[in-house]
Amino acid sequence: MLLLKDHAEVLLTVEELGTREEAREIAEEAEAVTEIIPQRLLELELQGLMKRVGPNEWELTDAGKTAAKAVAEAVDILEQPPQEWAHDRWVGSDTVLALKHAALSFVPERWEELLSERGLSEDGELTKAGELVLEAYFKATPKLYVTQDVAGRIARLPPGPGTLKTFIRYRETIDIPDNIFHALEAMRLLVISPPADGGRTYTLTALGREVKYAIEKAIPAMHLVLSPGIMEDVKAVSEGEEPEDMERLERLGYAWKGSLTRAGEHVLRAYEMVGEDFPGVPPISIRPSELRLLEIIDHLYRPDENPNVAPTLKRIKRVLVEEYGEADPDPTTDLKELEAHGFVEKTVCDYGKEKGKPIWVLTEEGERLLHGLGAPVRAEGVKAVTVSMGFESPSPEWLEEAHRAGLVSQAAITTKGLMAAKIARRVERAPFLTGDEAKLIYRMPNGSIDRGKLIEDVCDRYGLEEHQVLESLSKLESRGIVEELLTGGVILTRAGQHLKTAIHRGQTMEILKLRHPITPVATRLLKAVYDLKREGVSAKKLSKFPKTLLKRADVTLDQAKKAVGLLRRTKMMSGWKITEAGEELLRAFEVLQEAPEVRQHPEEAA
Incomplete structure (x- = not known):
């Protein structure tokens, strides 16, 4: 605009x-x-x-x-x-x-x-x-009118994210006059960040990127490269209908012999984005210790090659001691973290000597993270990429972290950055809170709070160190529970609001002092109880831990009993009745499962 x-x-x-x-x-x-x-x-x-x-x-x-x-x-x-x-x-x-x-x-x-x-x-x-x-x-719903002159500039402009200084340099080099610069902002193809201590940034929006990719793959042989009419014709071809001017689409390189070309597919995606404005998905965060666990699990899970070895907790600890020299390893928090991010799945072993025991296996996104990304990343760096693939430009601080991690280079997202964004978009997140993270959420207001004030408050009240709170904020954002804004404020997402309500309505003091008050396994079992009760299974039958419950939650009997104990201790369940706190936990789970864009829009928050 x-x-x-x-x-x-x-x-x-x-x-x-x-x-x-x-x-x-x-x-x-x-x-x-x-x-x-x-x-x-x-x-x-x-x-x-x-x-x-x-x-x-x-x-x-x-x-x-x-x-x-x-x-x-x-x-x-x-x-x-x-x-x-x-x-x-x-x-x-x-x-x-x-x-x-x-x-x-x-x-x-x-x-x-x-x-x-x-x-x-x-x-x-x-x-x-x-x-x-x-x-x-x-x-407002903008209209896209891109002439050959504008298209040439867009094709030569690095898509971002990059610093505003970089944009100004390229603007001078490729001669982007005011009228074209104005048009790019007016059509929501380009966005510049507000001022920050480290300067400003720019990026092409999701819409701008699709237009750029279409232009790069097309044949801009006509004066008008994109218009509402051209986009309507592309839409018609995608639906198997006859467009008004097929010859024009073929001359532009958007269609050939009744089908869309790759350039035409980008135009179609741009057509579907016009008038949209969505934030980027929550980022991902992976520590070196977590990446190491993915490597260990991947190595241990070979049911066809070695059926007598499986990634049980005991075996994982043994590898950490024997191969990595750790004295008394306790990977439970990292394993729960990986499970909450959807990188591993805790399931029941169905082969070999460890059959019937709980094990961890890599999900599809876990394999992509290990073998595709293959390096630790911080949420701030990934966020610079994910917001740039929406309709916002990152803060200079996020952009700097993205450069350090190799996610962005020369005002463009790298292959590694695209991989991180793809994983962030596709993982299935689940609720998980450590005790320290629960304290942080408990102290957050319903609106926003300055990050510095929040850190100071939590450190003073609970005796935590600043680096601990910063790490918690980073992890909570990567799980889609909080979001840091360009203002320097921090807000709870929809899922975060439900989790805060669950803490308040549950056994609050118990939740705040437990090491892991909310876990993916306990949440999964709570969901299974909820579904089975709706299907008519009685509390009496559930109390016997039937196979239907264990199978639905994908847990062992021992895991189920521990999960029920935790849920009752935190007052998410009373007997076999799901409490108001438990209902809020399930709502958080539902939000995280269904919506990759979990932030409230400004008009909803008003």
């Missing part, structure tokens, strides 16, 4: 004049340079804020009317008409990104110039103007 002072003046003028206004009349009333107005009208049309209703007649869309109200509010706050505002660039992609994160938390001091000087925030909170700009953004 991009609103310059001229755009704001036009929006205000058209709102005051009414509908179906000619460009000449708008220019005269706005007292603006007549030659500039048609360009500004086109830029507003690209953003879905205005629409053409005649040969040279325009009117505001619903989103445009909301944007015009935002301008009017800003005029009242700043006590100046748009042409007298201090900043020519009133709203840009950086402003919208700041508004999205501030709506979820607060306005940090470093954003004062970006927001308060534009009438969009006051005293650390969004003004009505700021709220209306955000509302207009989510209402």
Whole structure:
């Protein structure tokens, strides 16, 4: 989204004049340079804020009317008409990104110039103007018009994420004039981050990436490379229908002999993304000790080659002692962590001497992590990649970590970075909390909290070290339970909110002092109990731990008894009745299983 002072003046003028206004009349009333107005009208049309209703007649869309109200509010706050505002660039992609994160938390001091000087925030909170700009953004559906001239620039621009300095350097090198730069922001192909202590970043959005990939694989032999009409034709071909102009699609390289080419498939994905805005999926985090366990499990699980060896806890500990020189290893937390991330599955051995005992085996994503990624990564670095594959640009701190981990290089996501993002998107997460993590969630408010204040509070109250809390925050974010925002604030995700409620409604003090109060196995067994009770299985029958329960939860009898003991101790269950706390735990489980994008949208949090 991009609103310059001229755009704001036009929006205000058209709102005051009414509908179906000619460009000449708008220019005269706005007292603006007549030659500039048609360009500004086109830029507003690209953003879905205005629409053409005649040969040279325009009117505001619903989103445009909301944007015009935002301008009017800003005029009242700043006590100046748009042409007298201090900043020519009133709203840009950086402003919208700041508004999205501030709506979820607060306005940090470093954003004062970006927001308060534009009438969009006051005293650390969004003004009505700021709220209306955000509302207009989510209402609007931009239109993609990419000419051959614009396409050439997009093809040569590194997709990001990268520093803003890098973008400026490339902009000068490949000569991206203001009108093309404005169009990229207006069509939501490019986003710039708000100011931070380490500078700013840029990236092509998910939509921008699909457009870039389409252009790189296509034949931009026509003046108009992309338009709503072209995209509609691509959609028709994908559905086996006859497009209006198949010859045009073939000349552009989007289709051939009735089928979409690879370039056409990218256009189709871009078509499906227009008007969307979604955050990146939660990142993944893998410590060296966890990667080592994946290697051990992978080596031990060879049922065909060596049926008498299996990755039981006893065998894993033995390997850690004999091959890695650990004196008294206790890998239980790391194993639960891997299970919560969906990298390993705790199951019952069905072969050889260890038959009937609990073992760990790698999931498909665990194998991809071990053999594809093959290196430890921190959540912050992976997050720089995952947010860039949505509609946001990362913080300089996240980008720096991504560079260190080899996930990003030369303002582009590396093969390793793409692998990490793919794993983050596909893993099936499950609830897991250590006692320290439960303390952290317990102290978090329902809204947001500054990360520094949260760390200080938890350290002071529970005697933890700062590095412990930072590690907990990183792990919780990788599990989709908390999220750190660009404001420096931390919020609970949907799953995190359910887990906090479970802690409050359960045996709180017991939960906070246990080493592992919530585990994947216990959650899995709770879900099995819930499902079987809905199917009519009585509490009396469940108390005998029937095979249906063990099979449904994929646990041994001993595991089931321990899980039930934990669930009762934490008051997730009372007898065989699932308590309110247990119901909240199951809701968290459901959210994590069903939705890779687990953050609340700003309008939901309002």
